[in-house]
Amino acid sequence: MAGKIKQMIDEIVSQRSKGNTTIARLTKAKLILKGIDPDNYDDNAEDDDDIIGKLRAIADENNIQL
Amino acid sequence: MSVKNTYSSKSDAKEAVLEISDGFKDFENKMILYFASSNYDLEGMGKEMKKAFPDSEIFGCSTAGEITSGEVLKNSVVAMSFDSGTVEDVKIEVVKKIKEENNVKKAFEGFESYYGGKMSEMDVEKYVGIILADGLTCAEEKLMDTIGDLTNVTFIGGSAGDDLKFKQTWVFADGKVYSDVAVLVLVKCKKGFDVIKSQSFKVTDKKLVATKVDEDNRKVLEFNDRPAVEAYAEVVGAKSDKAADHFMNHPVGLMVGGEPYVRSPQLIEDKSIKFYCKVKQGAELRLLASTDIVKDTKKSVKSKIDELGGVTAILNFHCILRTLELEKLKQTDAYGAIFKDIPTIGFSTYGEEYVGHINQTSTMLVFK
Numbered sequence: 123m124a125g126k127i128k129q130m131i132d133e134i135v136s137q138r139s140k141g142n143t144t145i146a147r148l149t150k151a152k153l154i155l156k157g158i159d160p161d162n163y164d165d166n167a168e169d170d171d172d173i174i175g176k177l178r179a180i181a182d183e184n185n186i187q188l
Numbered sequence: 189m190s191v192k193n194t195y196s197s198k199s200d201a202k203e204a205v206l207e208i209s210d211g212f213k214d215f216e217n218k219m220i221l222y223f224a225s226s227n228y229d230l231e232g233m234g235k236e237m238k239k240a241f242p243d244s245e246i247f248g249c250s251t252a253g254e255i256t257s258g259e260v261l262k263n264s265v266v267a268m269s270f271d272s273g274t275v276e277d278v279k280i281e282v283v284k285k286i287k288e289e290n291n292v293k294k295a296f297e298g299f300e301s302y303y304g305g306k307m308s309e310m311d312v313e314k315y316v317g318i319i320l321a322d323g324l325t326c327a328e329e330k331l332m333d334t335i336g337d338l339t340n341v342t343f344i345g346g347s348a349g350d351d352l353k354f355k356q357t358w359v360f361a362d363g364k365v366y367s368d369v370a371v372l373v374l375v376k377c378k379k380g381f382d383v384i385k386s387q388s389f390k391v392t393d394k395k396l397v398a399t400k401v402d403e404d405n406r407k408v409l410e411f412n413d414r415p416a417v418e419a420y421a422e423v424v425g426a427k428s429d430k431a432a433d434h435f436m437n438h439p440v441g442l443m444v445g446g447e448p449y450v451r452s453p454q455l456i457e458d459k460s461i462k463f464y465c466k467v468k469q470g471a472e473l474r475l476l477a478s479t480d481i482v483k484d485t486k487k488s489v490k491s492k493i494d495e496l497g498g499v500t501a502i503l504n505f506h507c508i509l510r511t512l513e514l515e516k517l518k519q520t521d522a523y524g525a526i527f528k529d530i531p532t533i534g535f536s537t538y539g540e541e542y543v544g545h546i547n548q549t550s551t552m553l554v555f556k
Contacts, residue, residue: 138340145312145340148543151444152336155544157468183337185308 127163127170130177130188135160137186156180190273190378191501191555193531195256195266201233208267209240216271217241219278219375221318221503222248222360223535224265226350230358230365233265238363244269245278247371249320250358252349252508253536258528260511260520262351266533274500274555277376279303282361286327286370292334299374307339310374315341316381316553318503321370323347323357323538326406328545329466331370336543343372344383344553346505346537347545357538377555382496384552385542386488387450388510389441389476394423396440398471406454406463411473415459423475432456436513439548440473448476452509452547464509464539464547481510482522485550489526496556502527503553504534510548511536 131153139146150160158176181188194211196204208222220241224233230250237246254261279302281295296307303310317335321328328347335343348357359371375381396419400410411419421431424438432455441448451473452464467473493499504527514520540551 142312142340147445148340148342151449151543152333154442154444155336155449155468156333157470159472180337 123169124167125165127167127173127177128165130174130181131158131160131163133188134177134181134184134186138184153180190271191268191531193256193266193268193501193533195254195261195264197261197264199263201229202236204228204265205233205236205240208265212269215269217244217269218272219245219270219275220267221533222246222265222267223251223254223533224248225254225263226250226353226357227263228265230360234360234363234365245280246360246362247280247320247373248360249346249348249371249535250350251535252351252538253511255504255506255524255527255532255534257530257532258524260524266535268501268503268531268533272378274378275375276378279374280361281372282366283331283370283372284366285368286322286331287325287368290330290334292331292338292372295372296338303374303376307341310339310341312340312342313380314377316375316377317341317343318373318375318553319343319345319370319541320359321345321347321541322359322367323349324354325368327370328539328541332541332544341374342383343541344505344551345541346535346551347539347541349508349536349538352508379500380556382492382554382556383542384488384492384554385549386485387448387549388479388481388484389439389448389450390479391441391443391448392475392477394475396420396423396473396475398467398469398473401467401469402460403466403468406466407457407460408463408467409460416461417456417459420453420461436509437478439476441476442471442473448474449544449546450476450548465545478513481514482519482526485523486526492554496554499530500555501531502534504532505537505540505551506534507540507548507550508536508538510550
């Protein structure tokens with residue numbers, strides 16, 4: 123399976139930023155500092171369980187429903 | 189006038205505070221921020237500050253050097269006072285035991301109760317956070333990570349210094365002096381704010397991937413599946429035993445939107461490299477090459493002033509490594525001169541805070 127990581131990242135960024143481009147940029151920066159670079163994942167990126175787990179944890183910390 | 193800044197180089201804490209309070213005479217003094225050399229009697233200074241400004245919200249930290257408009261100082265105290273024309277409201281929270289615990293949430297509850305709104309929903313254009321942390325706890329990443337999870341409000345600041353003694357640093361709040369603490373301050377700005385993050389490095393195409401790390405101790409054991417020092421020495425073009433000579437001018441950068449978030453190597457331990465901030469497992473870093481600090485900072489500041497059509501004040505969180513490099517190049521006065529006509533205070537930090545914990549920058553909070 124592929125594409126789940128990008129989907130999760132997009133959802134986190136979208137829910138946090140609510141369309142504010144500055145907040146979207148800063149949310150991406152925060153993800154990079156947490157060790158996940160959004161630019162490394164596109165629709166074809168393989169579903170890596172470790173990364174998916176990390177993103178779930180980040181979503182929980184951010185109070186985001188995925 | 190909505191801010192005033194002043195300084196004192198008197199070595200006696202009481203006399204220094206007298207000089208500061210003289211500078212702020214007949215001013216509203218709603219919020220006072222001060223950065224003081226660790227060589228002062230800081231406890232005594234805290235008490236004197238509280239006595240001099242009983243109705244003001246006062247906070248600050250110890251330094252490894254101070255900055256005020258036009259000057260870079262040592263063994264001094266610099267202070268800035270804001271009236272309600274710039275700072276509409278302010279709330280200070282002290283986060284204790286930062287080394288072992290994480291009490292950011294409790295501090296945020298304090299902000300929420302004071303301002304009557306959720307931190308996750310605060311107006312990010314109006315509110316800005318200032319963070320001053322004990323600079324010897326290695327806790328800044330944890331604090332900034334939690335802050336970033338809980339709010340979109342920008343928190344910006346620096347890690348306290350102790351004049352390069354690396355023994356104990358202090359943060360100040362409401363006349364008290366603490367270690368193992370971070371002060372979080374949520375400011376409601378009257379006219380808004382902006383941020384300058386200036387680093388003086390060219391990004392090279394040489395990559396180092398952190399393949400084995402000891403995150404808690406800010407150590408990289410391996411880059412590119414090889415002992416860290418060997419891999420670093422190779423990309424920098426040096427022998428392993430000379431690698432540390434290149435640390436200052438060739439740190440590494442985590443690329444964020446085309447901009448490096450600098451990670452500065454501190455020292456070599458065995459074949460590992462200890463950094464001034466955490467490097468995540470798997471992080472892809474680019475080797476950086478130093479450029480002209482004075483020229484780059486001048487450009488960043490001018491560009492922001494032009495963009496905003498002028499600024500009210502600047503708080504400058506300036507990395508101690510930059511201070512040392514400026515001293516080495518005899519450019520300290522030229523750096524200070526950049527801020528000559530701008531109400532500015534700042535200090536030489538043990539790390540800067542913006543989005544995360546960063547190194548080798550001048551990270552500035554600009555009040556519009």
